[in-house]
Amino acid sequence: MTTTLPSTSAPTPTGGFHGWRIVGFAAVALAMTAPGQTVAVSAFVDPLIADLGISRSAISTAYLIGTLTGAAALPAVGRLVDRYGVRRCMLVIGVVFGAVLVALSVVSGIVGLTAGFVGIRMAGQGALGLAATTVTAHWFRRRRGIALGVVSAVGAAGISLAPLLLERLIAVHGWRTAWLVEGLAVWAVVIPVAVFGIRNRPEDVGQRVDGGDGDARFDGGALADLSHRVALRTPYFWVLSASVATSGMLTTAVAFHQISLLTERGLTAAAAAANFLPQTIAGIAATLLVGALIDRTSPRVVLPAAMVGLTVALAWATRAGPGWSALGFGVALGAASSAIRTVEAALTPRLFGLGHLGAIRGTVTAVNVGSTAFGPVLFAVGHDITGSYTQALLIGSTLPLAVGVAAILAPLPGSERRSRRRRPRDTFPN
Numbered sequence: 128m129t130t131t132l133p134s135t136s137a138p139t140p141t142g143g144f145h146g147w148r149i150v151g152f153a154a155v156a157l158a159m160t161a162p163g164q165t166v167a168v169s170a171f172v173d174p175l176i177a178d179l180g181i182s183r184s185a186i187s188t189a190y191l192i193g194t195l196t197g198a199a200a201l202p203a204v205g206r207l208v209d210r211y212g213v214r215r216c217m218l219v220i221g222v223v224f225g226a227v228l229v230a231l232s233v234v235s236g237i238v239g240l241t242a243g244f245v246g247i248r249m250a251g252q253g254a255l256g257l258a259a260t261t262v263t264a265h266w267f268r269r270r271r272g273i274a275l276g277v278v279s280a281v282g283a284a285g286i287s288l289a290p291l292l293l294e295r296l297i298a299v300h301g302w303r304t305a306w307l308v309e310g311l312a313v314w315a316v317v318i319p320v321a322v323f324g325i326r327n328r329p330e331d332v333g334q335r336v337d338g339g340d341g342d343a344r345f346d347g348g349a350l351a352d353l354s355h356r357v358a359l360r361t362p363y364f365w366v367l368s369a370s371v372a373t374s375g376m377l378t379t380a381v382a383f384h385q386i387s388l389l390t391e392r393g394l395t396a397a398a399a400a401a402n403f404l405p406q407t408i409a410g411i412a413a414t415l416l417v418g419a420l421i422d423r424t425s426p427r428v429v430l431p432a433a434m435v436g437l438t439v440a441l442a443w444a445t446r447a448g449p450g451w452s453a454l455g456f457g458v459a460l461g462a463a464s465s466a467i468r469t470v471e472a473a474l475t476p477r478l479f480g481l482g483h484l485g486a487i488r489g490t491v492t493a494v495n496v497g498s499t500a501f502g503p504v505l506f507a508v509g510h511d512i513t514g515s516y517t518q519a520l521l522i523g524s525t526l527p528l529a530v531g532v533a534a535i536l537a538p539l540p541g542s543e544r545r546s547r548r549r550r551p552r553d554t555f556p557n
Contacts, residue, residue, distance in 0.1 A: 145332050146274070149266045152324035154278045156217065156259040158285025159317050162228055162309040163251015165379060165499065166403075167289040168244075174302040181237055189237055191500045193244025197253055198497035204254045205261075205489015206355075209482075212327035213262040220258060221317030224250035228310030232303045248496065255317065256282075257492050261485055264476040265328050268336045269422065272473040276418015279469050280411040287407040352482025353540065359490070362537040363426070363478060366530065367471050368491050370430060372498035373526045374437060374467040380502030380523070381444065381460065388516045393449050405454055406461030413462035417469045426478070427535055430470050434531035436463035441524035445517045463527075478540050 161167050172186055208216045227246030234240050259282070260275060267274040296305045329335050358364050381388065382403075389399035421429050440459035447456040475491060476484050509519030 145326075145329070145334055146266050148324070149326065150263060150274050150277050152320050153259040153263045154281035155285075156317060156320055156325075157256055157278055157282025159313055160251045160255045160259075160282070161286040161289035162306075162313065163224070163247040163253075163255070164286050164289070165382065166286065167293055167309075168247070169383075170290050170293040170297060171302050171305070174297055175240070178302070179234075179236065179240075181240070185237055186240070187503070189241040190244050191504070192241055193246075194248045194500040195497055196245045197247075197249030198493045198495075198500075200249050201253045201257065201493035201496065202486065202489040204249075205257060205485040205487070205492070208258060208261055208485030208489070213258045213265070213485075214321055214325045214327050217255070217258045217262075217321035217325055218318060220250050220254045221313060221321055224255060224317065225310045225314035228306050228313060230310075232307040232310070253492055253496050257485070257488055260472045261488060262325055262327065264472070264484060265481055266336065271476065272418040272421035272469070274418070275472045276415045276469055279418070279465065279472065280414040283407065283410055283414065283465060287403070290403075352480030353487075355483045355486040355490070358479045358483070358487045361479070361540055363534075363539055364487070364491075366430070366534050366537045367475060367478075368494045369530045369533065370434060370467055370527075371471045371491060371495040373434075373530050374464050375495045376498040376502035376505075377437065377441060377523045377526065378460065378464040378502075379499040380506040380519075381441075383503035384506050384510070384516065387510075388444065389447065389453060391515060392447050392453070394453055398449065398453070402453055402457040405457035409458040409461035410465035414465045414469050417466045418473065421470060421473045426470075426474055426539065430467075430474070430534040431531035433463060433466040433470050434527040434534065436466060437527040438524045438531075439463070441520050441527075445520050 168190070172183070175181060175186060176183060204216070204220075224247065227243055227250060231240070231243040231247070234243055259278060263274050263278050264271060293305055293309075296308065326332055353361070385402065386396055386399045389402060390396055394402075417429065417433070436459065440456065440463050443452075443456045443459055447453045471491065472488075475488055479487050506516060506519045506523075509522075510516055513519075
């Protein structure tokens with residue numbers, strides 16, 4: 128175990144080995160949320176229908192229940208992260224996540240499947256992702272956006288590989304073996320990362336946050352940590368929550384129905400499925416770019432820009448056709464959705480501080496995960512009523528635009544406004 132340097136030694140900033148080592152471990156942990164993500168679960172749907180005799184609507188309902196129930200637990204998970212630290216919590220999350228996946232390999236009916244969906248949505252998509260991004264925020268301040276951008280980009284790349292690997296594994300060995308392998312993989316990767324890789328704060332290894340105490344460029348802009356209760360009374364908290372909820376709901380809806388949506392626009396099923404590739408590549412690029420920009424940019428600029436990007440992508444989907452048009456839609460959608468997630472992850476600690484970050488981001492994550500349960504259903508209903516996705520896309524495109532306007536008009540937390548007035552023009556924002 129790494130020992131803390133003596134108190135007589137001056138702490139060093141986290142721009143070197145230890146800070147970026149944490150980024151690497153956090154990125155691996157984020158990639159390991161893949162078994163709880165919709166793109167991975169979708170590979171199991173048809174085999175489950177065939178083997179268990181469960182209808183598609185029943186599985187969809189089970190997934191909705193699992194998503195909403197798992198989301199409801201995330202604020203409590205966030206409070207536990209604040210109390211016990213990311214390292215201990217990630218260890219428990221890894222044990223639980225792996226156990227649920229192993230249990231899913233022997234499921235025999237809708238009740239067990241629903242319980243499994245609760246577990247993988249709570250522990251996988253929610254809790255493990257929350258822990259990975261929270262520990263990164265604790266280790267960086269001046270370069271927080273860049274660090275979170277790297278974590279998100281590497282994590283997204285890992286998640287995007289899951290459907291390809293799972294499809295082959297299921298085809299050769301069956302869905303039960305695939306879930307068993309996923310569970311063993313989570314245990315083999317997440318548990319060692321938590322025990323040997325993660326350290327809760329720079330002080331654990333005798334370092335200090337870059338841009339923290341002792342850095343004159345940032346001492347004057349330090350934020351007071353807001354409590355969870357106070358943060359919930361801040362208008363900009365709900366702007367951030369609305370941004371990820373809107374993005375989560377709409378992008379999940381598009382992903383869930385993407386094959387149907389794009390084949391209606393003239394693409395083949397293979398071309399429609401291949402559109403996930405430019406979305407992933409654009410998302411990784413946007414994550415890195417926004418991560419670098421957000422350290423230097425006001426929330427008044429970066430969040431509205433990301434929301435306008437999502438509006439453009441959804442409107443583009445109504446006109447997408449074979450060729451470059453469909454490619455442009457994929458690039459716009461992937462870039463916008465990834466940018467919004469990166470903005471929230473970086474702005475939440477910047478605006479509300481680190482003291483109660485787990486609880487605050489736990490609530491934001493719960494809103495985000497919960498929103499993903501409704502998008503596919505709403506788009507399906509809209510399609511049944513109108514015969515196409517056009518109306519659902521156009522109505523949906525107004526939502527991020529409204530959030531972008533709110534991001535411009537809503538007052539920032541007082542500490543952020545004061546720090547921006549004091550900050551010299553040649554320094555980065557907090």
